[in-house]
Amino acid sequence: MREPPQDSTSRPPDSPRATDVVFTADFASTRQWVAGRSWAYPGGGPTNPADNKLDHLVSDPAYSRQGRFLARRRPDGRWNAGLLTTEESQEGFLVRAGDVLEARVRLPREIGAWPAIWTWRDGDQEIDIFEYHPDNPDLLELSNHIRDTGHYYRHEAISPGAWLDLRVEFGARSVVWWVDGIRAFSDGRGVGSRWHAYLIVNLSVCAGRYHPPPQDGVNEMSLQVTRLVVRRPRGRTAH
Template sequence: MARSIRAMTSPTTWCPTAHTAGQAYSAQGDDRTAGGTPGCSLEARIRLPKEVGAWAAIWTWRDGDQQIDVFEYHPDNPDLLESTNHVRRANRYHHDEAVRPAARVDLRTVFGSRSVDWWLNGRRVFADGRGVNRTWYAHLIVNLSVCAGRYHPPPQPETTEMSYEVSHLVVRRPMTTGTSVEATTSTDGAG
């Protein structure tokens, strides 16, 4: 089962009740753990939002730092995915025909200590050559925000709902033996 992430707008303001709508996964604890450590990888199948004013993203965060943007997408830039390593300052604005409002795309990101690498539909589109430090770990955030108009246009007045879908989300972490173990499951809600 896919998880649709929705944000509601009110007729008088572009700020929904909750600024972001979505599912946050913790790197500490339960069986839905999805945080990252160096060498881990993330795979996601998503349907991009189509409504102008939507700001869809999957990213990492911990203690005000450790941010890696797996992707950010704004439908007003219809063929553009943003990928950013905020830890060691590298980014790519990737234009692609496969990226468009309501398109389904497969993403993969590998969080290496020497390079963070991003894939789109099975093709590597960016290797930053900078990576994350060996002690890096972060929590995974899947969200949809509503743009207020500063960097991207706000929703149209007639827009009352916007969404994007994450139908598959997996994080794999390396084991100390050098092999990999799947740390999470698809977003179908199963343990």
């Protein structure tokens, strides 16, 4: 990922336009979310070794349905892991250009954890609200893969086990990321006016090529997401 210049202010992220909440995550809802499969993984999963992941996706509600996304070591060396997506759910919610996503998360502590909130549709349309690796303890990865832009954002508030408030504005001309009320990055490229994509929340596990794998004796890790909402400029349709 390229590292463009820092674009950071300390003012709170106020929206200049009236917005409506069009999506409030209820991770227990089987109408909102599908558990344990995603077409972002080859064949819909359950594994994705080409991305150097040890995940083995499971639909067991204990791994994702309480907003606590778990990964647990398996006897075969892989990790059962939780993933939820709005893709192919009954409601089929899509984030759209102009939307604003807000989330509150608690980062994992364990080396090898690879948590993320991101978007996906038809093999592309990926915006990473955040990715995190505890071996880079003070750094979040913020990426617009559609336009090949991104930023490594460092801050003392970012650390293993930390709570963070995240906000992403999916602008047609610029995607803007906020972390704890600080404007962390504006990519100046955007998503285009017709962009739309599904949401994914998951906890992957690193296999060692890009980041260290889990240490011996570590058998469980978790990502917590206590709030995830999407706001939309007033007057636009919800789907």
